[in-house]
Amino acid sequence: MIGGDKLEFEIRPNPRPVADAERAALLANPGFGQIFTDHMVTVRYAEGKGWYDARVEPRAPIPMDPATAVLHYAQEIFEGLKAYHAADGGVTLFRPDANAARFIASGARMAMPALPEQVFLDSLRHLITIDRQWIPAGDDGSLYLRPFMFASEVFLGVRPAREYLYAVIASPVGSYFSGGVKPVTVWASSVYTRAAPGGTGAAKCGGNYAASLVAQAEAIEHGCDQVVFLDAVQRQYVDELGGMNVFFVYDDGSLVTPPLTGAILPGITRESVITLARRAGHQVVEQPVSLAQWQADAASGRLREAFACGTAAVITPIGRVRSADGEFTVADGGPGEVTMALRQSLVDLQRGRGADPDGWVHRVF
Template sequence: MSTGVPALGFGDQVPSASAPSAVEAFEVRANPAPLPVAEREAALANLNFGTQFTDHMARAQWRSGTGWLDRRVEAYGPLSLDPAAAVLHYGQEIFEGLKAYRWADGSVWLFRPEANAARFNKSAQRLALPQLQIDDFIGSIEALVRTDVEWVPSGDESSLYLRPFMFASEAFLGVRPAQIVDYLLIASPVGAYFPGGIIPVSIWVAQGYHRAGPGGTGDAKCGGNYASSLLPQMQAADNGCQQVLFLDAKEDKYLDELGGMNVFVVRADGSVETPRLTGNILEGITRSSVIRQLEDTGRKVLEKDITLDEVRSGVESGDILEVFACGTAAAVTPVGRLASPDFDLTINGGVAGEVTLAIRKSLTDIQYGRAADPYGWMRRVA
């Protein structure tokens, strides 16, 4: 498998605390009818993932020849969209996902938003969408979080999930890049992505389906990649699994990623491996953070081609002790079972492994302010 796809180099990004912000450029237009306090508190006491949204949203619009205009925070509500809007016909859109965390002292922090800004622009380039400056990206987030700061939950494993997205809003039925594009940011208070605590998940290996192929949009965060994963995800559910693992589209034997997370394997000698970036795999910000932290503890981490056969044989022989997945929504999640029509493997006795639990703790301790942040990853916003 060949590559040549440049990584974003998240480890070399400007620390979040010093990345520029255009928060003052976003005019706040207060929602005249916010959710009553009692209803908001009830919603925060019963958190699901992505079902409840805050009182406001941030937005801006780009027009060819003019650039970005009308930066603002306004009441959350339905969009008015022309039936001929290009996004509805040609799928020209991208999105991101990050979180705001409330610390024990009541302050609110973001985790590596400059890395999300960099990936957002990489996705925009691939989908022929305009670039959004890093200060606008971070400014929109700071403006919205400060406006809806009472929506940031404080319970264990809880956070405010932030969803920036951009789409072609021009009303035009022609196959070309849109000349009018909307950017929006919405927020949702969330609990654990997989309810029930740190319980190993079961993974189904996709049969006959692939998430992305060479030259496609695999390393862009766009809706089409996720839409193509939904039918295999249904197959996974039918077989008692919570997630689906995709293999590469060229040879159908190398691990790519899960439907929404990157994957790692831990070998008996203590080394850790993860599929290398080939242009088919999303360059996860949690992925890069996990690699950095593992290496800083002296653990050897290899980004390489990993075949399904070697994972199967490694689990069976005991050479592979743990498998875990990681991403913004679920942080670090242990994998306890790997299955397909021709095999069904239990990993580490079906319980979370030592390395998985340790890296999960070290990452989330930084995010929630329970440990020092030696990397400059956290940015205070409220």
């Protein structure tokens, strides 16, 4: 079937899948993003033809001409979400429709064609079904899904490509940070910024992450786990971490998070946390927070907790903040009560252990 909002996927099982014993050994300690399943999804697009040739096939290298457009002009987007073992033995996805919508929005910003939401959702379902045995057990284990799309046309002109490849790969993962859930130390970069107004900050494209890597290296040099970026205009307001949104918890129980200005990625975990926090009785305000205010509120005791959130790391406490001007600690530097309660609520919901009034949990089977 060619084009349209729904495609028939051709299923080509891997004739040489990883042996059961080898897979079990790999799943015992998968780490993050280092191990991959037996299969992948590919779907092609051509201008005037639409989406076609949808397949589930053995995971393999993607042949690429040296003049493939993505290698020269970085026309590429991606998503990240997880499949979980549910409490009743089934498998769930958390808000995959929101990922599908963000994928379309990212594509629009990068002048790329819209992948129909149903094709996005079907691609996940097919890959999870054929690689179900790769989902790790345990509360920290999940199957990380990486849908991505890039300009596959072979040409060197500066214009939107006319051909694209959409693909999904899967990786069994454990905790994002080694050692499990513990407070992280972040480096506030005064040299590098992540995105500027009118730029691609709200799109989930590879270039945003490439631009963050030198700042992340700077953070590691200073003994920090992650970098936190400030705004590109005034260089004083907190934007987000390299791959996570930020929240602040105050002594009156309220939460504050930087607003979506177009320079910050609209995180699905961020939006979910706002909803869960309000449902738990917390006031949540979206407003700018400067690095100076963060430090002053921590010193006065008004700020009780800070945390970062995203698909990969879920919710992670922030214990310390370092910058070229010094260092400060948030409260006692440990994980906060509100932070950990929100994390538990989110994890329970993702794994089908809690009430789901918003219909966020999608059962694969």
